[in-house]
Amino acid sequence: MSDEEKSTAKQSSPQFIPKLKGKRVLIRLTSGGQPVTGTIESFNSYEILLQTAKGELLVFKHAIATIEVVDEPRGYRPAV
Incomplete structure (x- = not known):
């Protein structure tokens, strides 16, 4: 695999997860069961x-089927 092919392969991977770091999300797994909520x-x-x-x-x-951002209620301020 050439360097150009490697860089193209890296660019085609999803880039949304870095934007979700530090955010509260709900994750549904492909195996079903209870969804998981966390940061x-x-x-x-x-x-x-x-x-x-x-x-x-x-x-x-x-193992992840979906990832959803959990909206914080209006006026919510996390404890510092």
Whole structure:
């Protein structure tokens, strides 16, 4: 694979996850079950690390069906 092909392959991958870092999201998994709500702490090519009410949760990207941003209520201010 040439350098040009590698850069094209990198550019074609989804670029929306970096925009979601630090935001509260709802993730539905391909296996079904209860959706997971948490804040995206970090990510790499294969995984997303969420901070949930019960602690940290590592989710493999291939297991994700959908990701939705959870809107904060108007006037909401997170604790500092």
